Amino acid sequence: MYQSLQQLDTLSINFNRTGNWLLMLFMAVVMYGVALGLRPQFFRGVFNRPRSLFIGLVCQWLILPLITFLLCVLFHNFVPPMVAMGLILVASCPGGAVSNFMTSYAKGNAELSVLMSTITTLGAPIFTPINYAIWGGLYTKYMDAAAGDVLRTLQVPPMQIALTVIVIIGIPVLLGLVTVKFAPKVSARLKEIMRYVSIVIFIGVAGMMISQNFVLFREYIGFIFIIVFVHNLIGFGIGYTAASIGNTPVKDRRAVTLETGIQNSGLGLLLLFNTGIFPPEISKGGMVFVTAWWGVWHIISGLLLGTAFRLSAFDTTGLSKFSHKKK
Numbered sequence: 001m002y003q004s005l006q007q008l009d010t011l012s013i014n015f016n017r018t019g020n021w022l023l024m025l026f027m028a029v030v031m032y033g034v035a036l037g038l039r040p041q042f043f044r045g046v047f048n049r050p051r052s053l054f055i056g057l058v059c060q061w062l063i064l065p066l067i068t069f070l071l072c073v074l075f076h077n078f079v080p081p082m083v084a085m086g087l088i089l090v091a092s093c094p095g096g097a098v099s100n101f102m103t104s105y106a107k108g109n110a111e112l113s114v115l116m117s118t119i120t121t122l123g124a125p126i127f128t129p130i131n132y133a134i135w136g137g138l139y140t141k142y143m144d145a146a147a148g149d150v151l152r153t154l155q156v157p158p159m160q161i162a163l164t165v166i167v168i169i170g171i172p173v174l175l176g177l178v179t180v181k182f183a184p185k186v187s188a189r190l191k192e193i194m195r196y197v198s199i200v201i202f203i204g205v206a207g208m209m210i211s212q213n214f215v216l217f218r219e220y221i222g223f224i225f226i227i228v229f230v231h232n233l234i235g236f237g238i239g240y241t242a243a244s245i246g247n248t249p250v251k252d253r254r255a256v257t258l259e260t261g262i263q264n265s266g267l268g269l270l271l272l273f274n275t276g277i278f279p280p281e282i283s284k285g286g287m288v289f290v291t292a293w294w295g296v297w298h299i300i301s302g303l304l305l306g307t308a309f310r311l312s313a314f315d316t317t318g319l320s321k322f323s324h325k326k327k
Contacts, residue, residue, distance in 0.1 A: 023266065026201045027097040027168045033194025034097075034104045034114070035176020036187045042111040052109070052243065052252035056116045059242050059260040061127050064235055065091045069135040071231065073143060079227060081147035082286030085136055087231055089268045089287060090294050092131035092154075094120035096264035097168050101198050102302035106309035108254030114173065116259045121164050124267065129154040150284050152277050160270060202299045209296050216289065224290055228297050236261035236305060254309050262302050265295040 046053055068091035072084035079087075095117040103113035120127070132154050140147045180187045210217050239260030243253040268291040272278055 023205060024163065024168060026205060028172045030101050030194075030198045030201060031097050031169055031172035032176050033191065033198050034100050034110055035173040036180060036191040036194060037104050038111055038114070038173065038177060038180070040177060042109070043115065046109070046112050046115055051246060052112055052248045052256060053115060053119075055242050055246045055248065056112070056239070056256040056259055057119065059239050059256060060095060060116070060120050061123070061131070063238050063242065064260055065131040065135050067234060067238060068231065069139060071234065072139055076143055080286060081139075081144040082150065082284060083224075083227065083290050084139060084144075085147050085150050086268075086287035086290035087227070088135050088139065089132055089271070090231075090263050090265050090291055091235075092128045092135070093263045093265060093267045094124045094128070095259045095262060096121070096164070096266070098202070098264075098299060098302060099259045099262035100169075101202075102258045102262060102306040103255045105195065105198075105303075106254050106258060106306035107251070108258065108309065109249070109251040110255070112252055112255040113259050114169065116255070118165060118169055121161060121169070121264070124161055124264075125156040125158065128156050128267070149282050150278065150287060154271055154277060155274075156267070157270070157274075160267065164264075164267075199303065202303065206296045206299045209292060213292070217293070220289065221293070224293050225297070228290060228293050229301075232261055232294070232297060232301050235263070236301075258302060258305065261305075262298045263294065265291050265298065269295070 065088065068087050072079060072087060076084075095113075097117065100110065100113045100117055104110040133151075136147070136151050140151050176187075179190070236257050239257035240253065242260075243256040248256065269288070272284060272288050272291060278284055
């Protein structure tokens with residue numbers, strides 16, 4: 001397994017920049033559909049009861065990167081350095097529009113999810129480089145010096161943050177809220193249609209990402225699938241456990257769970273293909289592959305978990321019930 005994954009560093013992995021712009025357009029459409037279910041007064045409720053927001057931010061900015069580092073240390077003999085650094089990079093990225101839709105689809109607190117994504121995205125120029133430097137630096141120092149080549153100072157492009165906050169989140173949310181206010185009957189019909197349109201979009205995006213490197217995915221996906229599956233499951237577990245211990249409402253718990261377990265891996269790919277940060281001569285194929293598959297898998301896992309939340313009440317008991325009894 002270790003030797004097979006190391007071979008990824010010698011491979012060239014394609015990244016379609018045109019496809020990235022198309023993806024941003026799709027995400028804007030999805031966010032418009034999410035916004036049709038938002039209510040301005042619920043945003044005020046998040047700020048009036050900020051505990052869930054605080055727990056979610058701590059999970060994303062502190063706990064997820066820390067646990068990812070410990071995971072890489074624990075499985076050091078199975079996970080080569082470039083794959084480990086890819087996991088640390090993904091964990092250092094903010095949330096995104098995918099988690100907003102999944103939260104809305106799962107009947108969670110979509111307003112909380114949108115606020116978390118906005119705040120973590122605005123904080124990305126600070127927290128993404130800091131987390132990558134701290135945990136990547138510790139991994140390089142104590143586990144594998146070979147990862148030192150990719151321990152670069154990250155510079156998150158301000159334009160990318162602006163595009164995410166304004167184009168993908170801001171404008172679609174504003175248009176959705178305007179539609180709800182001035183055309184409530186239209187928005188009610190559109191909301192149901194957009195839910196199915198969004199699911200089709202996500203399936204199409206996942207297929208598009210796989211098709212760009214189909215041969216490589218087919219050959220190496222077995223081991224990468226296990227690694228990303230475990231990492232993603234732990235991310236969901238962190239959000240769910242923290243929100244449950246914090247005794248947050250069910251809708252908030254779903255939002256924090258999905259927001260913590262779904263990362264903006266697209267930002268990670270943009271950083272990896274920025275030649276000013278990672279020159280072409282650096283062998284980083286393992287980082288690119290794990291980051292790209294994260295972008296595919298979190299769509300699949302988000303839909304699966306969102307459907308489970310939507311169709312069942314299994315998350316209305318558990319740790320939150322335990323915390324009540326403990327009190």
